Amino acid sequence: MKLIIAIIRPERLEAVQTELRKVLDENDNYRLTVQAVEGHGAQQGEVQYFRGQAIRPRLIPKLQITLGLNDDYVTRAVDAICAGARSGSVGDGKIFVMPLEDCIRIRTGERGGKAI
Amino acid sequence: MKLIIAIIRPERLEAVQTELRKVLDENDNYRLTVQAVEGHGAQQGEVQYFRGQAIRPRLIPKLQITLGLNDDYVTRAVDAICAGARSGSVGDGKIFVMPLEDCIRIRTGERGGKAI
Amino acid sequence: MKLIIAIIRPERLEAVQTELRKVLDENDNYRLTVQAVEGHGAQQGEVQYFRGQAIRPRLIPKLQITLGLNDDYVTRAVDAICAGARSGSVGDGKIFVMPLEDCIRIRTGERGGKAI
Amino acid sequence: MLALFAAEPPKIDSGGTAWMLMSSALVLVMVPGLALFYAGMVRRKNVLTTMMQSFVAMAVIGVQWVTVGYMLAFGQTAGGIVGWEPRLLGLWGVDWHAMYGDKGIPELAFVMFQGKFAIITPALIAGAVAERMKFSTYIVFILVWTTFVYCPLAHWVWSPDGWLFKMGVLDFAGGTVVHISAGFSALVLALMIGKRRDYLPGLATEGFVILPHNLTMTLLGAGLLWFGWFGFNAGSAVAVEFPVSGFSAALAFTTTQTCAAAAGFTWLMIEWVHNGKPTSLGLASGIVAGLVAVTPAAGHIQPWSAAILGVLASVVCFLAVRAKNRFGYDDTLDAFGVHGIGGLLGALATGIFCIYNIAGEANQGLVFGQTTQIGLQALGAATGIGMAVFGTLLIGGLLNVTMGLRCSPEEERDGQDLSVHGERGYHQDIGS
Amino acid sequence: MLALFAAEPPKIDSGGTAWMLMSSALVLVMVPGLALFYAGMVRRKNVLTTMMQSFVAMAVIGVQWVTVGYMLAFGQTAGGIVGWEPRLLGLWGVDWHAMYGDKGIPELAFVMFQGKFAIITPALIAGAVAERMKFSTYIVFILVWTTFVYCPLAHWVWSPDGWLFKMGVLDFAGGTVVHISAGFSALVLALMIGKRRDYLPGLATEGFVILPHNLTMTLLGAGLLWFGWFGFNAGSAVAVEFPVSGFSAALAFTTTQTCAAAAGFTWLMIEWVHNGKPTSLGLASGIVAGLVAVTPAAGHIQPWSAAILGVLASVVCFLAVRAKNRFGYDDTLDAFGVHGIGGLLGALATGIFCIYNIAGEANQGLVFGQTTQIGLQALGAATGIGMAVFGTLLIGGLLNVTMGLRCSPEEERDGQDLSVHGERGYHQDIGS
Amino acid sequence: MLALFAAEPPKIDSGGTAWMLMSSALVLVMVPGLALFYAGMVRRKNVLTTMMQSFVAMAVIGVQWVTVGYMLAFGQTAGGIVGWEPRLLGLWGVDWHAMYGDKGIPELAFVMFQGKFAIITPALIAGAVAERMKFSTYIVFILVWTTFVYCPLAHWVWSPDGWLFKMGVLDFAGGTVVHISAGFSALVLALMIGKRRDYLPGLATEGFVILPHNLTMTLLGAGLLWFGWFGFNAGSAVAVEFPVSGFSAALAFTTTQTCAAAAGFTWLMIEWVHNGKPTSLGLASGIVAGLVAVTPAAGHIQPWSAAILGVLASVVCFLAVRAKNRFGYDDTLDAFGVHGIGGLLGALATGIFCIYNIAGEANQGLVFGQTTQIGLQALGAATGIGMAVFGTLLIGGLLNVTMGLRCSPEEERDGQDLSVHGERGYHQDIGS
Numbered sequence A, B, C: 001m002k003l004i005i006a007i008i009r010p011e012r013l014e015a016v017q018t019e020l021r022k023v024l025d026e027n028d029n030y031r032l033t034v035q036a037v038e039g040h041g042a043q044q045g046e047v048q049y050f051r052g053q054a055i056r057p058r059l060i061p062k063l064q065i066t067l068g069l070n071d072d073y074v075t076r077a078v079d080a081i082c083a084g085a086r087s088g089s090v091g092d093g094k095i096f097v098m099p100l101e102d103c104i105r106i107r108t109g110e111r112g113g114k115a116i
Numbered sequence D, E, F: 001m002l003a004l005f006a007a008e009p010p011k012i013d014s015g016g017t018a019w020m021l022m023s024s025a026l027v028l029v030m031v032p033g034l035a036l037f038y039a040g041m042v043r044r045k046n047v048l049t050t051m052m053q054s055f056v057a058m059a060v061i062g063v064q065w066v067t068v069g070y071m072l073a074f075g076q077t078a079g080g081i082v083g084w085e086p087r088l089l090g091l092w093g094v095d096w097h098a099m100y101g102d103k104g105i106p107e108l109a110f111v112m113f114q115g116k117f118a119i120i121t122p123a124l125i126a127g128a129v130a131e132r133m134k135f136s137t138y139i140v141f142i143l144v145w146t147t148f149v150y151c152p153l154a155h156w157v158w159s160p161d162g163w164l165f166k167m168g169v170l171d172f173a174g175g176t177v178v179h180i181s182a183g184f185s186a187l188v189l190a191l192m193i194g195k196r197r198d199y200l201p202g203l204a205t206e207g208f209v210i211l212p213h214n215l216t217m218t219l220l221g222a223g224l225l226w227f228g229w230f231g232f233n234a235g236s237a238v239a240v241e242f243p244v245s246g247f248s249a250a251l252a253f254t255t256t257q258t259c260a261a262a263a264g265f266t267w268l269m270i271e272w273v274h275n276g277k278p279t280s281l282g283l284a285s286g287i288v289a290g291l292v293a294v295t296p297a298a299g300h301i302q303p304w305s306a307a308i309l310g311v312l313a314s315v316v317c318f319l320a321v322r323a324k325n326r327f328g329y330d331d332t333l334d335a336f337g338v339h340g341i342g343g344l345l346g347a348l349a350t351g352i353f354c355i356y357n358i359a360g361e362a363n364q365g366l367v368f369g370q371t372t373q374i375g376l377q378a379l380g381a382a383t384g385i386g387m388a389v390f391g392t393l394l395i396g397g398l399l400n401v402t403m404g405l406r407c408s409p410e411e412e413r414d415g416q417d418l419s420v421h422g423e424r425g426y427h428q429d430i431g432s
């Protein structure tokens, strides 16, 4: 099992969800968790104006997606996220893939792959 | 050492903290980090009304708990989270257990198990 | 590759970024992701007053930093975070180091170390 | 220093003048009220542009009114069509010691009071096209619309020379001039501009939804609207009575309060019975629907009629808002459903309940067995609808092919706050 | 069109009428002010239901007042107990040209002004039971309470036929009728309904706490309350003077301003000395405490007395609020500590500082060596307390066994916004 | 009860009194308006302390004014320097039946109206030193500054005995007394106190930035300011005309509305042309700049002059705000750029456009070829600047060495809300 943490542009969540639905949804709702984060990277901050002065905040709003997956699905999910989140400009974000040792469904207590 | 990331219902945090205190608090305050997230899964979105129209947001408010633990404590913590967070209805959430290679206490620079 | 998750005091982000810039910035902007979280630990909650009554919230505002790194940089980054985030009082926070199996740059599809 | 003014014997009614000035200020505070009411219902990324749609009307129409607007609406008539009295351009020829008619108030006080109506009317339209109308086009639109639709209509209905006025159409504080004209224009503009990219009413229960980002703003906005509406309606006694702050004003105040209360309660109850959930937005919507419906009738009906009208207003507007979901057009914040339909209801209800007509004859409403007035009201409303629909089709059509009515897809997706105005409504200040 | 009204010679005082209409509008804006003041102090999950507790009073009592309320309070007396004058039902028999007494204002203006008082009084009670009272029961409660507690009390104290009025009890703008009655009812209701599930004052320093979700709302609310309170207090000159906008109004305005300022400053200083932390909520609480305390006294005392009263108000209310923590009951937003105790203080202080009594005799306060008035004030306050306590026990008790006073444990845990009203106050719009 | 007052024949002008009371209330509501306007522009961690800087002025100056302030400003003159009339201390000797001059209003109404000006003026200064001034020092500063700078200046300009008044300097509603004095004091104080720790304008495009945390608050604040400003300016007719609510009031209302609208629109257009981004803060800033500039001129100029003045106000203030970035001082919220410069412009513009002078002679402005008045205006403005600069240097200098002007570096870093007031503006209520 893997845990995927992906940082994407906020305006791409809809597209990412559409892509993920295609590859993860098997007569069931696929599962994922999202949160608002702020990112710093090669991308220049968005220009804003304050009383006539141009300013660029250091941090840019992004979304972080957390996704627990069985191994078979990792490639598909990574491809789907890339497909949905890519704009081609600097600032599209990253996908991190981490080993996941165990997963427990709180409602049932099920563990491992079938709990994902 | 393990890092636990758990997604729970917001209204269950209090109960989860009470359970964790029982198993983790050894004359010291146990430690944990919480954040507001939004989740998508089998659970139907909460019904809301907007000018007479019923709507179900795609994403449902959840809390994410981050918890660094020594190996001995993992089972107990997982059980405690399940005990506190379980309502029995769809949407109770997940616990993810990940390997943790190192842990540093910023204040002292201590590393590893004793820094948890 | 490693994924670092660090919990720090909000007022220390500026100093942490300054230190990280020194060790990670190689004619490129180093990259990192930040989010607002709340923490529970040995630190006593900040005292607040509500109609003459002193109250201490259970949870204290913290920031969580997520940082994907190639192995070579881990020690440097940990030291930099400690240097920037340390105040010496209880509540300075933790750094968690986790194995990272893969990393994908969404914009280009690059994978692994060069995508970090 | 009194000497300065002693030459001119004080014909001023100080109480009426105080009430006119205060009423003007009250109508002005409806503009931030409207800004909050609307902005609370949109998404964070559009909160500032939505508020600006109201605020910019204060700036743009504020200037338009003293430049040409007042002349077009209240100047000496050019054939009953429009006011045309060059001395009023820029208020150049308005002596500040001039009185308004026989009402004991300075003419400037009347100019200001009416100017606030001209400001808020086009701002109402913004609700129908929120989250997607191009900001520059919006500014041009309200300027042209106020000049060529609002001012003539105000002239017809409110100027003593206006043809609808002469026929005896009643519109105490602007059911036709303000709400019908804004509401129907809103509908036309919403249809011309099309739906928001992510507006999918058919899927509303399946997950693709747009939610109000801050309903406390909307509630506060409704509160300020109610507050300001007392100036709007009770101040409109300026048209019918000396002193301005007298019986008509008190009557209009009473019917305004009663109708809003009854309507707020009714909408809440409809929702409770219908969905099991009495919403705060429903309560606020009912209040606004009641205020809209009573506007044309305020000084002409009795308090108990106002209570009935309030019940009707919420029933009718609730249905109108639901109809939107059936027809599938995207009137973002229901400017048509509430202002268009509510205003139409009010215009007709004035003919049903009115206790005196424009000639001062008593008991002219349908409930007293008279049918003339309701016929006149229908004529007035139909004229208002026609003017709004054709005016907006024309102006909107022209602007569509020249400037474009709609912002770019990227601007719409990312929100106009950042892309058009270079600002965000809220910053979290992480770590600063 | 003037002809219409010429038959009736203008006996109207236009200035007084303007002030009455404006004062009524000002009292109305206190309702959104109160909504913000209270809602800022609750948690996000209850922000809408808390605001609705104020807004729904505008709707429900708005209708109740013109239907029966005005008659019960100000109709011809039935034995000094309650007003009973069927022609006032639904204001049916109120000619809109009727004048109110010898004050030169239309009767409808008086009806409206008093109606706003009837609206805000029960809304004050909501503060004590916020975050847990059942919404449907709340609506029934305020309706019944206003009818059977507020209206009779208003009749006793303010109607020329009322027995307390005849005895000479002074209550300029409602210390007894508004604040004592609401505050003591709040206490009783809070005790009947019990604490919030997570209210643990004893552990307040150990971590289980409930925090105000947005104090900027509370501050804005306090600002709007202060603003509106000028209408509340200075408008109440309608009871004592012609013209309504004259010396009494100016005096009441001055004492209101002075008392609020002194009280705000005092509460801040108490906190500074006591905790080392002068809080914004403390400043706002002091302002409100001062406004409450000066209400019964406003037109009867001198400015310097108002300053002293302001200091007293904050000292006394600060202690009253702390007492809550000692006794352990859960008056969520201190409706009792501020309105009940502040109103009681004000009622008595009127007897201490008053410069004339109801018969117009000068220097009747305790500070002038007279003891009659303070005795009367104590009697009035005691009556108000008795009426509030027994009335609320009865109504609350009946509702408790029929509808239930309290929402379900799940509704309380999840917040009533979502569970009862089907809404959330705020949406983050992640990715939309 | 009328008998009580019958002895004293009613000389009261009820309309004028109503307008004075209402205007006073309107000026009061500017204080929460200002609090919102400022607080929206600071960071979350300082939102409460910034709002308190406005609210505490209501408390502190509210008491100061009735104690000594009114006497110092409007008491019988001591050599033209300051008012000195012990019977006014604590308003002890002000009979509540006393009239104010020949204006038909109670003296207390005038006391209150002027008191609101004294409250808001020092609160304006707070904008320049937001996010770093020590709270206790701030309270002492505004108390001392109002007493020793504001009150004498008000005496010179507005008291019939004042030397600037006698020379014929015009300041209708406080360009010199309010805005120049506050704006230039703000500049001096900002320079004395230094920049915020993280204010780095040179790096503004490179990433170290401070952003407004909630612009919807700022917009609502601008709306309430505009609303209240009608009381501020049109209420100031009390100085020149009977009845108070007459021609001058209507003129001032008209110029206020027109100038604000023109200025708001101009600032927006400047930004659009200049940056391509018309901001909501720009619109709000323009509105406020226009309101400031028209303040001294309001009752003295014609509507078309007000439109021109509005354009000028935004051009000049826009440049002044930009100059800040060049010079690198940290006037947090541009109290100097908007109030200081806008007030100065208005004071001079009064000399350019005025249609009558203090003696009632017509057409005295520069545009009518007269140069005397503009000379007088320059003198008045220079005096105001001098008084503000030296007064603030002295008071600020003394406080700097005694109490310290600035909060501690930790308090500044963590925000004063938590460290000084023991509160946070917002709580997320995670899991409660």
Ligand SMILES: Nc1ncnc2c1ncn2[C@@H]1O[C@H](COP(=O)(O)OP(=O)(O)O)[C@@H](O)[C@H]1O
Pocket: A007, A038, A039, A040, A041, A042, A043, A060, A062, A089, A090, A091, A092, A093, A094, C031, C032, C033, C034, C066, C067, C068, C069, C105, C106, C107, C116
């Ligand atoms: N190594 C990393 N660790 C943590 N976050 C990262 C990392 N690399 C990228 N990010 C996140 O991805 C966002 C986009 O990165 P950026 O360098 O601007 O663009 P790109 O990935 O297209 O080159 C950043 O704002 C940051 O939030």
Ligand SMILES: Nc1ncnc2c1ncn2[C@@H]1O[C@H](COP(=O)(O)OP(=O)(O)O)[C@@H](O)[C@H]1O
Pocket: A031, A032, A033, A034, A066, A067, A068, A069, A105, A106, A107, A116, B007, B038, B039, B040, B041, B042, B043, B060, B062, B089, B090, B091, B092, B093, B094
């Ligand atoms: N594989 C997963 N990856 C990420 N988040 C998940 C995953 N599974 C569940 N979640 C989180 O847990 C929440 C509850 O899941 P859901 O499927 O609705 O209920 P249940 O786990 O009771 O079947 C989701 O809203 C989501 O936030």
Ligand SMILES: Nc1ncnc2c1ncn2[C@@H]1O[C@H](COP(=O)(O)OP(=O)(O)O)[C@@H](O)[C@H]1O
Pocket: B031, B032, B033, B034, B066, B067, B068, B069, B105, B106, B107, B116, C007, C038, C039, C040, C041, C042, C043, C060, C062, C089, C090, C091, C092, C093, C094
């Ligand atoms: N084991 C842990 N798991 C999750 N979060 C932790 C852990 N230890 C510390 N934290 C986070 O770090 C913060 C500081 O910890 P605390 O015990 O108060 O201080 P210190 O680390 O200086 O002893 C906590 O509020 C919590 O957010």
